[in-house]
Amino acid sequence: MDWLQSLLIEKSSIAHILLIYAFTIFVGVRLGKVKVLGVSLGVTFVLFVGLVIGHFQLGVDAGVAHFVRDFGLILFIYSIGIQVGPGFFQSFKKGGVLLNGLAVMIVALNIVVMLTIFFADGRYSIGEMVGVLSGAVTNTPGLGAAQQTLLDISTNADAAAAQSESMAMGYAAAYPLGVLGIILSMILVKVFFKVKLEKETADIEAENEQSQLQPFVKTIEVTNALVDGQTLLHLHDIINKNFVVSRLKRPDGDIIIPTSQTQIGLGDKLYIVMSQQDEEVFTSILGPAIDMSWETKTGPVVSRRILVTNSDYNGRKIGSLRLHMGYQLNATRVNRAGLDLLANPNLTLQVGDRITVVGNIDDINRLATQMGNSMKRLHEPNMITLFVGIFLGILVGSIPIALPGMSVPMKLGLAGGPLIVAILISRFGYKMHLVTYTSSSAALLMRELGICLFLASVGMLSGEKFVDTVFNVQGATWVAYGFLITFLPLMIVGIIARWKHRLNYYTIMGLMSGSYTDPPALAYGNKTANSDAPAVAYSTVYPLTMFLRIITAQLLILFLA
Numbered sequence: 001m002d003w004l005q006s007l008l009i010e011k012s013s014i015a016h017i018l019l020i021y022a023f024t025i026f027v028g029v030r031l032g033k034v035k036v037l038g039v040s041l042g043v044t045f046v047l048f049v050g051l052v053i054g055h056f057q058l059g060v061d062a063g064v065a066h067f068v069r070d071f072g073l074i075l076f077i078y079s080i081g082i083q084v085g086p087g088f089f090q091s092f093k094k095g096g097v098l099l100n101g102l103a104v105m106i107v108a109l110n111i112v113v114m115l116t117i118f119f120a121d122g123r124y125s126i127g128e129m130v131g132v133l134s135g136a137v138t139n140t141p142g143l144g145a146a147q148q149t150l151l152d153i154s155t156n157a158d159a160a161a162a163q164s165e166s167m168a169m170g171y172a173a174a175y176p177l178g179v180l181g182i183i184l185s186m187i188l189v190k191v192f193f194k195v196k197l198e199k200e201t202a203d204i205e206a207e208n209e210q211s212q213l214q215p216f217v218k219t220i221e222v223t224n225a226l227v228d229g230q231t232l233l234h235l236h237d238i239i240n241k242n243f244v245v246s247r248l249k250r251p252d253g254d255i256i257i258p259t260s261q262t263q264i265g266l267g268d269k270l271y272i273v274m275s276q277q278d279e280e281v282f283t284s285i286l287g288p289a290i291d292m293s294w295e296t297k298t299g300p301v302v303s304r305r306i307l308v309t310n311s312d313y314n315g316r317k318i319g320s321l322r323l324h325m326g327y328q329l330n331a332t333r334v335n336r337a338g339l340d341l342l343a344n345p346n347l348t349l350q351v352g353d354r355i356t357v358v359g360n361i362d363d364i365n366r367l368a369t370q371m372g373n374s375m376k377r378l379h380e381p382n383m384i385t386l387f388v389g390i391f392l393g394i395l396v397g398s399i400p401i402a403l404p405g406m407s408v409p410m411k412l413g414l415a416g417g418p419l420i421v422a423i424l425i426s427r428f429g430y431k432m433h434l435v436t437y438t439s440s441s442a443a444l445l446m447r448e449l450g451i452c453l454f455l456a457s458v459g460m461l462s463g464e465k466f467v468d469t470v471f472n473v474q475g476a477t478w479v480a481y482g483f484l485i486t487f488l489p490l491m492i493v494g495i496i497a498r499w500k501h502r503l504n505y506y507t508i509m510g511l512m513s514g515s516y517t518d519p520p521a522l523a524y525g526n527k528t529a530n531s532d533a534p535a536v537a538y539s540t541v542y543p544l545t546m547f548l549r550i551i552t553a554q555l556l557i558l559f560l561a
Contacts, residue, residue, distance in 0.1 A: 012061045020060055021068070024049050024456040044140070046452050047172055050459015051466045059460035069461070072453025073144040074418050078390055079447035080141065080546060081422020082438055096540045098501060102493050103515040103541035107548050109489030110137055111556070117481050118560075124170075124478075126560040127163040130553055131170030132478050136178045136485035138518040141419075141546065142553035143171045144454060148413040149554040150561060161461075163561075168462040169469050174482025181486035182521040186509050186528075189494040195505045197528070203504055204533045216276035217332075219294070222268045223287035233260040239285055241278045242342050246332040246358045247271040247294060247301055255301045257359050259324050273332045273342065304364045305335070308353045309372030315430030318355075319345030327367050329359035350430055352437035381442050385434045389425050393418030419550055423543075486516075510537025515545050 010016050028046030053059050060068075114133045118126060127150055134143035147164045154160030189195070222228070227235065232245055248258045251267035264270065271294055272282060283289055294303075308314075313321075323329040331343035335354040341347060343355065355371075357364055397417020429436040438446075469475065490512055497503045497511060509525035514537060525534035 008058065011059065012064070017060045017064055020053060020058060020460075021453070021456055024053055024459070025452045028456070029452070043448060043451055044138075044175060044455065047168075047175075047455040047459045050456045051172060051463040052459075054460040054463015055466055057464060059463065062461065065457045065461050068453050069144075069457030070148070070414055072450045072455075072457065073141075073148070074390060074393070074414055075446055075450030076454055077141055077144070077414075077450075077550070078386075078393060078418040078422045079443055079450060081419045082389075082426045082436065083443055083447070098503075099507070099511055099537055099540050100544050102497055102501075102511055103545050104548065105496075106489045106493050106512075106515040107545060107552065109492060110485055111552060113485045113488055114481075117484070121481075125163060125166070126556060127167045128170045128478075129481075130556050131167030132174045132482045133485055133556075134167075134549075134553060135171035135174030136181070136482035137516045137549065138175060138178045138182070138521075139516065139546075139549040139553075140171075140451060140455065142549040143167065143458075145413060145416060145550045146553040146557050147458075149557045152413055153558065153561065165462040165465060166469065168458045169466055169475075170478050170482075172459075172462075172466070173470050173475050173478040174485070177479055177483050178486045178516070179518060179521065181483055182490065182512055182516055182518055183524050185487060185490035185494060186512055186521070186525065188491065189498060189508060190505060192495070193498050193505075197505075200505045201529070204506055204529075216279065217271070217273050218279055218282070218289050219292040220270045220272055220282050221287045221290050222264055222266055222270065224285060225266060227264060227286060228266050229263050231260065232258055232262050232264065235264065236260075239278075239281060241274065241281060242344055243272055243274040243278070243282075244330065244332050244343060245270050245272050246303070246330045257301065257324065257328055257330050275342070301358060302361050302364070303332075303356060303358045304361070304368075305354045305356050306364070306368045306371050307373045307375065308349055308351055308355060309374045310370065311351060311433070311435050313349050313371055314351045314433065314435055316349050317345060318343055318347050318349065323357065323367070327357075327359065327363045329357045329363055329367060332356045332358060348430065350437065351435045382435045382438065385425065385429065385436055388434065389421055390418060392425075393421035396421055413554060416550055416554060419547065423547070490515075504533065506533035507537045510534035511541055514538035514541040517542060517546050517549065 007013070007015055007019060025046055028049035029043060031049065032042045032045035050059075059065065110133060114129055114136075118124070118129045124132075127146070130146045131143060134140070134146065147167055150164055150167070151157075151160050154163075227238070230238070235245075236243075245258050247255055248262065248264070248271070249255050249269040250265075256262070258264075269290070269292060270286070271292075274282065279289065294301075318331055318334075321331075323331055333356040334341045334343050334347060334349070335356070336350065336352070349355065357367065394414065394417060397413045399417075425432075425434060426436050470478070493515075494508055494512065497508050498505070503511070506525070506529040509529065510522065510533065513521035513525055513534065522534060522538050525538075528534075
């Protein structure tokens with residue numbers, strides 16, 4: 001059995017390193033699926049298994065653990081940036097401003113409560129309290145960013161390593177009750193305001209029916225003699241709205257693909273893609289809306305979706321494709337990440353978009369060949385974009401930024417740099433001819449692999465002193481402080497959101513879970529709502545919140561460490 005003993009003891013051997021990481025991750029992920037009172041800790045349980053491994057001194061060489069920790073953090077942060085990037089800028093537009101404002105208030109209150117405890121108690125270092133803060137708000141990237149910043153600014157490597165371990169212990173102590181605190185806040189808001197779930201569901205459904213985000217399709221019959229003979233180009237001047245007339249049926253039954261110079265006449269039936277709130281404008285100017293199933297009509301005109309997979313079309317505007325002149329086609333909608341957008345000429349295409357076109361099937365097939373229309377291509381990972389982004393992220397994260405009143409220049413570090421670069425690449429990468437599309441499965445694999453490697457490494461590095469540090473009065477104090485940091489801001493903002501802004505309860509649930517970037521709390525909200533309303537609010541505030549959690553954790557260390 002010497003081989004087994006050697007495998008378990010030789011911490012620097014490749015076999016031992018792979019064995020321990022594999023064991024830590026698969027056991028942690030499995031235990032993370034176990035639910036207690038309907039709540040599970042998810043992948044975070046990898047940290048606790050790592051702590052056990054470290055406690056019994058079965059971990060890996062410290063140098064290897066540090067490398068794997070930082071590499072895992074970069075993968076995780078970069079994948080988050082790519083995921084939230086497109087929505088990051090959209091979240092500041094009308095409709096998301098209020099929710100993001102409330103989320104920023106929660107983030108600020110978390111910091112205020114933590115700093116109040118830090119200055120009032122005085123027994124714990126800022127590193128330990130930032131660890132408790134990160135655990136209380138269930139934000140692992142913030143923990144990683146703070147640890148990296150602490151190591152960057154410290155002149156004593158051993159002291160910085162010890163503080164980094166204490167930070168991880170504070171995180172581990174506060175995390176479990178942090179998850180429960182979010183759910184408890186949701187329940188108390190419901191009780192306090194005597195929320196009736198049936199009424200909240202009805203309100204959400206009514207709001208969705210009036211949604212202005214989705215393109216709306218209607219057939220309008222022209223009965224107004226004043227527009228008889230007008231071109232579609234002139235019609236756009238008369239009706240100053242975004243719309244597309246994808247097909248036109250003449251009174252004699254002939255179906256054509258109209259152009260900007262096509263004249264409309266009395267009795268024509270127009271198949272119009274518009275916003276729902278604009279329907280009344282069209283019916284008052286053109287004529288009544290009628291029921292007509294275009295898809296079942298015989299004729300040469302059909303509607304098809306084309307998948308954009310040819311990178312040559314990445315970043316090109318729909319108007320530049322000259323679809324009618326080159327293919328006798330009209331584009332009506334573009335589906336991007338599950339959201340339908342009106343295909344106006346200035347809309348920029350990205351790889352992974354699904355563009356809906358109407359016209360002759362042979363012309364559609366020609367366009368599909370040009371644009372790729374190959375699902376297989378989307379399954380191929382874009383390795384160039386991935387490593388260009390990581391390369392630039394590390395460079396940006398290493399740039400020293402001098403701030404007034406600070407003796408040590410600030411750096412975004414291995415967390416902030418890749419995050420900012422990933423957000424910018426995901427939104428503007430097409431301008432550099434970078435294909436930023438990543439399949440959901442590939443993005444999820446990269447994100448989960450990165451966080452598992454990070455958590456396993458943090459646990460192993462901190463496990464040796466974990467029991468002595470946490471399972472005592474100090475640990476109990478951290479748990480209590482963490483609960484206050486979790487609970488008080490959520491209750492304050494939850495009351496403001498409901499009492500002052502009259503937000504739907506399901507939206508408040510998504511706001512609470514999104515402001516703490518906490519999937520278990522979101523799962524509870526989705527189960528309670530039995531709809532995607534919490535997920536919509538979660539995704540609205542998640543990008544900005546994640547960014548703020550990472551940056552503020554670093555700033556707290558820079559200014560107070």
